[in-house]
Amino acid sequence: LLLDARNVDRDVLDADLCIVGAGAAGIALAREFVARPVKVCLLESGGLEADDQTQFLADGDSVGLYYGPLVAARLRQFGGTTNHWGAYCRPLKPWDLEPRPGVPHSGWPIRFEDLAPHYPPALDVCGIPRNEFDVRHWRERSPYERFPLEGDLFEDTVSQVVPKKSKARFGKAYRRDLEMARNVDVLLRANLLEFEVDEYGTRVVRARVACLSGKRFAVEAQHFVLATGGIENARLLLLSRGHNPAGLGNEHDLVGRFFMEHPRFPSAIYQPSESGVPIDFYKTHEVDGAVIKAYLTLRDEVKTREELVDVQLRLVPVHDPAWTEALDSAGVRSAKRIARRLRDGRMPDDLDTHVPNVIGDLDDFWSLAKMWAENGGGPPIHHVEVLTRLEQTPNPDSRVRLGDRQDALGQPRVQVDWRLDPLDVRSARRGVELFANEVGRNGLGRVKVLLSDDDAQPLTKLRGGWHHMGTTRMSDDATTGVVDSNCRVHSLANLYVAGSSVFPTAGTGTPTLTLVALALRLAAHLKERMSW
Amino acid sequence: MVSTVGPSRRGFLKSAASLALLALMRPRELLAGTAAAEPPFEARLVALLRRRDSAAEIGRAYLRSGDEPADASAMAAAIARDAGIEPGEAAARDPLRLRRALALRTRRDFAEGRTVRVEGWILSRTEARLYAIASLI
Secondary structure, three states: EEEEHHHOOEEEEEEEEEOOOOOOHHHHHHHHHOOOOOOOEEEOOOOOOOOHHHHHHHHHOOOOOOOOOOHHOOOOOOHHHHHOOOOOOOOOOOHHHHHOOOOOOOOOOOOOHHHHHHHHHHHHHHOOOOOOOHHHHHHHHOOOOOOOOOOEEEEEEEEEEOOOOHHOHHHHHHOOOOOHHOOOEEEEOOOOEEEOOOOOOEEEEEEEOOOOOOOEEEEEEEEEEEOOOOOHHHHHHHHHOOOOOOOOOOOOOOOOOEEEEOOEEEEEEEEEOOOOOHHHOOEEEEOEEEEEEEEEOOOHHHHHHHHOEEEEEEEEEEEEEHHHHOOOOOOHHHHHHHHHHHHOOOOOOHHHHHHHHHHOOOHHHHHHHHHHHOOOOOOOOEEEEEEEEEEEOOOOOOOHHHEEOOOOOOOEEEEEEEEHHHHHHHHHHHHHHHHHHHHHHHHEEEEEEEEOOOOOOOOOOOEEEOOOOEEEEEEOOOOOEEEEEOEOOOOOOOOOOHHHHOOOOOOOOOOOOHHHHHHHHHHHHHHHHHOO | OOOOOOOOHHHHHHHHHHHHHOOOOOOHHHHHHOOOOOOOOHHHHHOOOOOHHHHHHHHHHHOOOOOOOOOOOHHHHHHHHOOOOOOOOOHHOOHHHHHHHHHHHHHHHHHHOOOOEOEEEEHHHHHHHHHHHHHHH
């Protein structure tokens, strides 16, 4: 059932399982309990649609590397940030989960084999039609040739994009499942204030909830799952200070530390030796009903040998200025407009303007056709921008903490102190240097590296991918992680964390598919525990 | 960070477009300069360049790094040694064979990591020397 928390008429609600957050992880988890003999309460801060007042609860301060407006970093509404994500999916690789030489704090407490069975159902939940990430499969079927970078340093890696955006928006795709479920209550506009624990500090007994309208109540449950995103998960644990002033699960000062992103930035300019170099395989394109995008990544052996974190390169063509100029002429723009209208089955009403434009700029059409033909049937490439995306080195000084400002509910807002490690910069630079060498060795052109030789220098035009990870990291040792390999907070018998905040390392792939797989794995664990 | 000293980015892009000069030159262009009396080896190397001005621009930036003394003869000798060329022999007088030997050496430089960084561009040591010679003679 979908309920508005502002209308709750009791001080305490009961459930077997209380899930906080109806985003990708929370919804994937809740669906696993539909029609089971378990009473589920799913708390969501927002409503079915976005509203400014609720969204502003996500605001905070960025005090480290610039991290954009936090208020826009997550969506507080049913479906969470899937309401506007890019819908790129890629599983982690076995190497991503391994402890690695030279990469501090790397290594997951679970093996890839523990995660692998949960990827196929996670792909289904995310709306990806085919469980296929072997690049050979896509190379054989793609209409585009791969970049002919031969050698044993780089390989192609493929992500899939959810082809139908309606499936990617979890709120829309799964609203009906949860609305119709008699054993699931979705409480909208319900903000968790804190978890309260028993007198021994070993079990969560209730979640204290508030609405912006002033309404307050509690939810008592046997098990609680926190699934509010990589920043908010840490904040809510830090806000739960009833038993320990440092926050829940924070006995070892780990909650909020190891904040990771996927740093991305322009790293090089590649000047091809000929304009027809094939790089279209690396753009988002459709293949057999699936939508894929390929990247160049360093092979695992290279990263291990050179002690680097994962490095991914994206090749973005910048077309010849003559091509861009001709495309932007009034005649070509008019022709496009006429074609668009005709495609919609309408005649343009301003034909008197457009036809003279087209006739007047016929030479531009001629030069475009000539350039297309000379370039072997494609737009001429002037140069190629190389964009790097990194796996961020786990760094305890990169962290989320409580700030001084308060939100509308009287709670401290979050403060994000995003920091990189010198290994990140070294990996980025080494990655493009190796790319430059390989391009030269293969006779494909030359590369200009845009990164400094000095690892301490900041990266120019650095951005994240809005991927918040690592702040409640997973470890079998309570002194090195907040949750155990079942995503249970070490010091609490019945509090779990779902989402990418549990990732100890993150590879370079997007996190949503893996966090959904982990949520399904957690659901299997909870089902087992609840059947005791 | 990337230094702003030296050739402009646009200039470098133009220069870089000529970086494949060895591979792109057509046999007829290569043969064009061979009829006259035999020039010195440095000049024969520079004659292989399709865009000498652009190459010289990169060469000047390379020399500014101080990695190599500004001595055209010494650099030409180093190129010959690394590429296994004897400047006096027939192969070194044949532009096609000379070009092939340099292209091979250049690729091998990249494979062996014998590269230099000039204003951010990663170049093979051999081609950097060639461009430096172009800036000197």
